[in-house]
Structures are given as C-alpha cells and as structure tokens.
Amino acid sequence: MDFEDSADRRSQVNVKEELEEDPDFVTKGKGKKRKRKVDNTDAPSSTSEAPLPKKKRKKAAEEGQENSATVKKKIKGKKEKVIKEEGGHSVSTKKKKTKEEIEAARALKVKKKEEEEKQRWRWWEEEKYEDGVKWKFLEHKGPYFPPGYQPLPDDVKFYYNGKPVKLSLPAEEVALFFAQMVDHEYTTKEVFRNNFFKDWRKEMTLEERQLIMDLNKCDFGELHAMHIKKVEARKNLSKEEKLVNKEANQKIVDEYGYCVLDHHRERIGNFKIEPPGLFRGRGDHPKQGMLKKRIQPEDVIINCSKGSRIPEPPAGHRWKEVRHDSTVTWLASWTENVQGSCKYVMLNANSKLKGEKDWEKYEVARKLKTCVDAIRAQYQEDLKSKQMGTRQRAVALYFIDKLALRAGNEKEEGETADTVGCCSLRVEHITLHDTLDGQKCVVEFDFLGKDCIRYYNKVPVTKRVFKNLKLFMENKQEGDDLFDRLNTQTLNKHLSSLMPGLTAKVFRTYNASITLQQQLKELVKENVAEKLLSYNRANRAVAILCNHQRAPPKTFEQSMANLQAKMFTCKSILCVFSVVEKKKKAVQRCEEQLLKMEVQATDREENKQIALSTSKLNYLDPRISVAWCKNMEVPLDKIYNKTLRDKFAWAIDMTEHDFVF
DNA sequence: AGCGCCACTTAGAAGGCTGCTG
DNA sequence: CAGCAGCCTTCTAAGTGGCGCT
Structure with missing residues (x-):
C-alpha cells in the first residue's frame, strides 16, 4: 500500500524520537x-x-463460478445452447426435445423473470424514513416451531452398564441428541462430554440420576443406529415422496416465511425457532455440549404493528409478550439458555430493511x-x-x-x-x-x-x-x-x-472494497473464462486480507485429479486431431474446453483453503462488481448467483459502468 | 467511566439439491 | 440411471457497536 x-x-527522517518512559x-x-x-x-x-x-461483559459457498454445466461436450457441429435458469442452474437442451419446446421453456423463464422484476419493491427509489423508524406497518404469522419430540420405538433401547434402561421422555430426548452426534469429533472432547452429562442429568428423574452416574457406561448404539437408519431412509425416498415433502415444506414457507412490511410482501430470513439440541460452540468453547433447550411460545416476544393481525400462538399456548416497536427490525425474539443471549427473527437479505x-x-x-x-x-x-x-x-x-x-x-x-x-x-x-x-x-x-x-x-x-x-x-x-x-x-x-x-x-469494508477495485483494474484478460479467473483472484486477494478461510473440501484431491485427467484426455485428442486437417472445428472446441479447464484448475487450486463467499457477501461493494461486469461484458450471473442478485438488486439497478467506489 | 443490555452483521459448517458423468 | 461432485441454502454461533443508566 x-x-x-x-x-x-x-x-x-525522524529516527530518534523521544520515548516516554512510563513505569506504571x-x-x-x-x-x-x-x-x-x-x-x-x-x-x-x-x-x-x-x-x-x-x-467485563456478560454476553452471551458460494464461489461465484460459473456452473460446470456450461462446460460440456459438444455434439456434431451445431453449437449447443445453454440456458441460464432463474435459479442459477443451467439447463442444457436435451437432444430429444424439439425446438419449439426449447423455445417455449425459454420464453417461460424470461416471462417469469420479468414478472419477478415487476414485483420487486424498488425501495431504493423511495424516500427514507426519519431516523430510527424502521417500518410503519408490520404483519406476520409469528415464528414456526419445530415438531415436538417423537418417543423412541420400543425396540430401540438405551443401555447403561450393559442393561437396558427405559428413560423418561425428557431424558430420552436429550440422550438422542448425543446419540445423533456420536460420530462427530465433539463427542470425544472432555469438555463437551462433561457439559452434556451435567445437563442431561438435570433432565433425568431422580431414579435415573441415581442410576446413571458415568457417561462412559452409557451405550447409545441402538439410538445411533436408528438415527443413521432414518437419515438413510430419508435419502432413499422415492421421487414422489420427496416431492410430497418438498410441497409440505413449501407450504410452511408460504405461511410463515413472509411478512407484510409497509405494503410489501417480504421474505423472512429465519422464521423457524431453533430446535433443541446440544450447543456446538466453535473451538475450545467452555460451554460446548450444554443442552440448548426447547423454546416455547411462552419464551417468545412478538413484534408487529398495532393495527396488524397479531400472530396466533400455537394452540394452548400464549406469547411471552406482544410489542409494537417500530424502531427495531425484528419480528420475534427469545432468550437462549446457554449464553443468555437474545435470538431474533429477522428479514431476508433481499429485504428493504x-x-x-x-x-x-x-x-x-x-x-x-x-x-x-x-x-x-x-x-x-x-x-x-x-x-x-x-x-x-x-x-x-x-x-x-x-x-x-x-x-x-x-x-x-x-x-x-x-x-x-x-x-x-x-x-x-x-x-x-x-x-x-x-x-x-x-x-x-x-x-x-x-x-x-x-x-x-x-x-x-x-x-x-x-x-x-x-x-x-x-x-x-x-x-x-x-x-x-x-x-x-x-x-x-x-x-x-x-x-x-x-x-x-x-x-x-473500505479496504476490502478498494482492494477489489484496484485488483480488477490491474487484471485484464481476453476471454470470459480468464476474466472470471481474474475476478476470482481479486476476490481472493480480499479474502486473504480478511483471513476468510475454510477447511479444504473433503473432495478436493479427488476432484482435482479428475479435472487433470480430463485435461489430459483433451490434450491427447488435440495431439491426434491436429494432424487431421478436416477436424478443425473439433480441434477448436477442444482447445476452448482445455483452456477453460486449465483456468478452472488454477482457480480451484488457489482457492483450496480460501472462502470467497464471505467477502462477496459482506465486504465488497456490489456496485464494483456490477460495473466490472458491464465493462468487461461478463454476464452478471457468472459472479452472482440468484441469491446474491436478489440481495444486491439495489446495486444492480442503480449501477452504471462508470461507477467508482 | 463503565456496565449491562440490546440489536444487528459477519462467519464457517453442515446439509440439501441438482445436473453431469461413467 | 445411479452415484456423486459441486454449488447453493440453511443454520446458528460469534462478532461489532450503540444506548441508557448510574
């Protein structure tokens, strides 16, 4: 710098300055x-x-890369079309489909996109509210509570000291939390085990507490096996069953996932109450393993407009409080028991607020x-x-x-x-x-x-x-x-x-954004793949500055090897074909592919332990990226997926090519 | 000045989904 | 046509920083 x-x-110039001695x-x-x-x-x-x-205080992956779908085998001489779908997924035209069908599908997508754009609240064109006022009207359905505990079937048993023990429901539920985690490293940690055991015992009946004195004598094997089986079963559901589940989930989202804020329907970020479980603090957290208790409606404060339809608490329950505070952005809140801190239900990143x-x-x-x-x-x-x-x-x-x-x-x-x-x-x-x-x-x-x-x-x-x-x-x-x-x-x-x-x-924020802008200025390239590599490198410079790391992906070595293998194949083909004059087109395509893969390989390698998403999401002024895309003639969806495009709709709308941070 | 509380942003991991590939 | 890699979403922990009170 x-x-x-x-x-x-x-x-x-001024080497010998006075240094104060300050013994105290x-x-x-x-x-x-x-x-x-x-x-x-x-x-x-x-x-x-x-x-x-x-x-002292008492306080309690997205990589912006193009979809790999865009790198694909080419068939015949005809250029294959790749249609970017709204969700950011790309759909290649199937050979079977007729031209008309393809056309219709694309038209539908364009229409959907237009529709959505028309629906979008262009709040950035409106006048801002006076200081401190976050909304004038707020209506919602309250948070969604996780399903209650389902007792174990009779044939799944917990054993203590080799003998089966039928646990009381509260103790059983907490035991299952642990059982579900036994193959996680957490459960090997002394602090985690001790905290868990202490809190678990609190949930036990007197008799259970007198019997179960040593975590090492507890056998969660059958509980764990049941859990594995359940996960497996869920994975193996038929297409239809999965669809049914999906629809059921969508219904929940439709009902609880949105609110009305000043005449506009806005998506809520986290409308689900956090389910109970064992606290997963990061690193050497002294409270790891403690029981995170189930939240009841009686723990929840609702915030909404006076004139709005007040959300109904679940049957037989009442809210802790209903308030009407338009100086805050949260719709509901509760106090979590492990750290004593407050949790909030708030709007999605694409909201006005x-x-x-x-x-x-x-x-x-x-x-x-x-x-x-x-x-x-x-x-x-x-x-x-x-x-x-x-x-x-x-x-x-x-x-x-x-x-x-x-x-x-x-x-x-x-x-x-x-x-x-x-x-x-x-x-x-x-x-x-x-x-x-x-x-x-x-x-x-x-x-x-x-x-x-x-x-x-x-x-x-x-x-x-x-x-x-x-x-x-x-x-x-x-x-x-x-x-x-x-x-x-x-x-x-x-x-x-x-x-x-x-x-x-x-x-x-400043240094992240200015770094991106400077780096982008320096790195200028020819084709889109290389431009994207430059963008990612600029992004990476920021991620390194901000120390945004990730664990290297488990599949890293394998996927790298796969990519290398593909590149090798490509190179071999080029060697053979280059001597055959009439295969010119194939050679050209192959070369393009190879270049793309080489760029991809470089990018992936450099990105092994770097997380680009955090800076992209939180530190880089989106207007820099939008302007860059305009200037470089790179489609925006190459660097921003749908979620990001929604979040940064304001920037996408207002940014011209000459934007300077 | 300092405490305690509160609200809100930033963070990586885990889990889910999807479309490619063999 | 299943298996799986890689992208995307969800989850919730862990930070920052303001405010009001004493």
Whole structure:
C-alpha cells in the first residue's frame, strides 16, 4: 500500500524520537488466568496512569463460478445452447426435445423473470424514513416451531452398564441428541462430554440420576443406529415422496416465511425457532455440549404493528409478550439458555430493511475513502505522542487499517472460547523480529480470531510502529494485554470524531472494497473464462486480507485429479486431431474446453483453503462488481448467483459502468 | 467511566439439491 | 440411471457497536 511507503520514509527522517518512559503503565501478569486491565483514556499527564480493571461483559459457498454445466461436450457441429435458469442452474437442451419446446421453456423463464422484476419493491427509489423508524406497518404469522419430540420405538433401547434402561421422555430426548452426534469429533472432547452429562442429568428423574452416574457406561448404539437408519431412509425416498415433502415444506414457507412490511410482501430470513439440541460452540468453547433447550411460545416476544393481525400462538399456548416497536427490525425474539443471549427473527437479505442498511454501510466506507489519507497521516503522527494511550491507539489503528483486523471487543472469560481481535491482542499473540528472512521490523502474528480461525501472518512494519510495540511489551508477560490503555469503545469514539459513522469495522469494508477495485483494474484478460479467473483472484486477494478461510473440501484431491485427467484426455485428442486437417472445428472446441479447464484448475487450486463467499457477501461493494461486469461484458450471473442478485438488486439497478467506489 | 443490555452483521459448517458423468 | 461432485441454502454461533443508566 502506498501510504506505507510514505510512513516509512517519514520514520527514517525522524529516527530518534523521544520515548516516554512510563513505569506504571504495565500491568504484570496475574497468575495463569489473564486479567483484563487498565483502561484510562489519557489523563492529562500520561506518565503515571494507574491501571484500572477493564470491564467485563456478560454476553452471551458460494464461489461465484460459473456452473460446470456450461462446460460440456459438444455434439456434431451445431453449437449447443445453454440456458441460464432463474435459479442459477443451467439447463442444457436435451437432444430429444424439439425446438419449439426449447423455445417455449425459454420464453417461460424470461416471462417469469420479468414478472419477478415487476414485483420487486424498488425501495431504493423511495424516500427514507426519519431516523430510527424502521417500518410503519408490520404483519406476520409469528415464528414456526419445530415438531415436538417423537418417543423412541420400543425396540430401540438405551443401555447403561450393559442393561437396558427405559428413560423418561425428557431424558430420552436429550440422550438422542448425543446419540445423533456420536460420530462427530465433539463427542470425544472432555469438555463437551462433561457439559452434556451435567445437563442431561438435570433432565433425568431422580431414579435415573441415581442410576446413571458415568457417561462412559452409557451405550447409545441402538439410538445411533436408528438415527443413521432414518437419515438413510430419508435419502432413499422415492421421487414422489420427496416431492410430497418438498410441497409440505413449501407450504410452511408460504405461511410463515413472509411478512407484510409497509405494503410489501417480504421474505423472512429465519422464521423457524431453533430446535433443541446440544450447543456446538466453535473451538475450545467452555460451554460446548450444554443442552440448548426447547423454546416455547411462552419464551417468545412478538413484534408487529398495532393495527396488524397479531400472530396466533400455537394452540394452548400464549406469547411471552406482544410489542409494537417500530424502531427495531425484528419480528420475534427469545432468550437462549446457554449464553443468555437474545435470538431474533429477522428479514431476508433481499429485504428493504437489510438492503438499505447494506447500502448505507458501503456509503460510509466510500466516505472513508475521502478522508483516509488524513486519518492515516494522523495516526502516523500519533505514533509519536507522549500519551501512551494515544500511541497504543495509533498502533492499533495501523493494524486495523493495514491488516484488516477486527476491532476486538472484550469478552467475558470462561463464557466463550479464547479468541481476540486487535484491541484484545495479548503479548503472546505477537513476536517481534528485528530481522526476519531479510526483512526488518517484522511482526509475527499468531492468534485465534472470530470462530477460532487462526490468524498467522508475518508483517514488516515501520520502525516507529515496531519501536512502539517493543515499548508496549516491556515488563509484560503472557496473558497481559498488548494495548492495556485501549479498548474498542475509546477507539471507536476517536474514530467517530474523525468522521461521522466511522468505526473500526468500516476499515475492513473500505479496504476490502478498494482492494477489489484496484485488483480488477490491474487484471485484464481476453476471454470470459480468464476474466472470471481474474475476478476470482481479486476476490481472493480480499479474502486473504480478511483471513476468510475454510477447511479444504473433503473432495478436493479427488476432484482435482479428475479435472487433470480430463485435461489430459483433451490434450491427447488435440495431439491426434491436429494432424487431421478436416477436424478443425473439433480441434477448436477442444482447445476452448482445455483452456477453460486449465483456468478452472488454477482457480480451484488457489482457492483450496480460501472462502470467497464471505467477502462477496459482506465486504465488497456490489456496485464494483456490477460495473466490472458491464465493462468487461461478463454476464452478471457468472459472479452472482440468484441469491446474491436478489440481495444486491439495489446495486444492480442503480449501477452504471462508470461507477467508482 | 463503565456496565449491562440490546440489536444487528459477519462467519464457517453442515446439509440439501441438482445436473453431469461413467 | 445411479452415484456423486459441486454449488447453493440453511443454520446458528460469534462478532461489532450503540444506548441508557448510574
């Protein structure tokens, strides 16, 4: 990044700056458990600030590639048609079908698409509501509750210590949760097993509790087998039976999946109440395995218009509360028992409420573009501040900006897995190297971020940043905060004073989008396949910046090998055919195919452990992609599937080819 | 200043669906 | 014509950040 260079130069000019000695600012590690410390925003004189306890909080794949269907065998000399269907699936014309049928099918799709377009609420052309008001009218049917528990058949038994035990219904239900998971790694983990067993025992009758004392003596074999059989059976249903199920599901969606918001029918994102089960916290979560209880209507708060038809609670039940709060976007909420946090029923991403917010998010990021130079200059300057807190803020901001780190709110210890973001980094998460691999001032990051995804990076930084980091780490030990004078609130307060609406996370959005735009500018190619590879590479650059990882697909090696094999076949054919003059057309087609596969192979290989979807969905201003498609004459559905096109309808509609982020 | 709560976005995994291929 | 690869959807956990209260 260019701002980096100028920063480096500046630091060289002014090498020997005064470093404040600040004997008090360090908090020594307090035993093994880390302790949150100090947050004093800078007192007038910084040198003798005393550490104060930081507060604790109680808080509870899409790859954008074209469908492989578009790469297909060509038959005869006639060019095969590929029709893109509304759902993003492509349907190749069957040889059997007559021309008319094909034509009719295509006409139907076009019509359907037009119909849908006509139905679309073009909210982005309407005037916005006054601040804080999210809707004027809201009507819905309430959430959909999962089916109740079906007791085990008599021939499926649970065994304790080798003897069959007929469990009470509540205990049996929870036992089945565990049985369904036994081949998952979770059930081998000590914490998971202990939490499960503790919560399971709470569901048992007194007698059961007295009998069942040891999880290792429990035999869930028959329960597990039954579950496997059920899954199998569902898979083997006949076409007709599957259709029946599908229709039944559709009926539920039709009834519960939509609401009416200000005269428009909008899709709800998650209208189903989460079914009970065992809590699956990520990473080393201290609460993994705990029982996530069944939610009753009595737990659920309904939010809707006063004048609307209030949703009926299930027979024999009542709602916890019905309220009419138009300053929030949720339709229903409940408190979950494991973390004590709130869960919400909200609208789908293609709704006005979500879309408008999303649009706004990108507008704030674009605004940052206009003042980012000044902000960077300021934090470079702040690196020299006499106030320790200001320096820490400057270094943190440098990380957030340069490395797209998350803000790093504090978390309550013991409630969640030990993960950190920028402000919550601890000294053990970075290693300073005066030189490393021929580079100077290298910071080695190694920590677990959101979802326990490891962030590992070796980054050369400016001398001044490096020197500050050394200072921050003096007299500290493992468990101590790197930025002991900083937290996200003070950081964000500072940021919002620099630009309205500016917070730490805006930098991620800004840097992601600007990176995409820059990369797309650089990578220019000839044919569509190569253009798409360039797009994916630009997308990938962003995903790497944001550390969006995925587990390599289980089928990766196999599918790669398959692709290589196909390419080999293609090459062999070319070798043979190229000497036969009259096969010109076949040769040409084969070459095209080969190129396509080569591009695909490169793309797949580079994408092995990178998740493109998260950035595409959340960080990249869709208008950049829409404009790129227009300029490059690439069909939009090559990079956005139907869901994405719906979500970004506002951008697709308003973006011209000359859009600049 | 700091706490506690609340609302809303961001995240990867798992599961489902579909259309290609052998 | 079934089996399965790969895309898409669903699910829900895990973040961010604002606000009001003391």
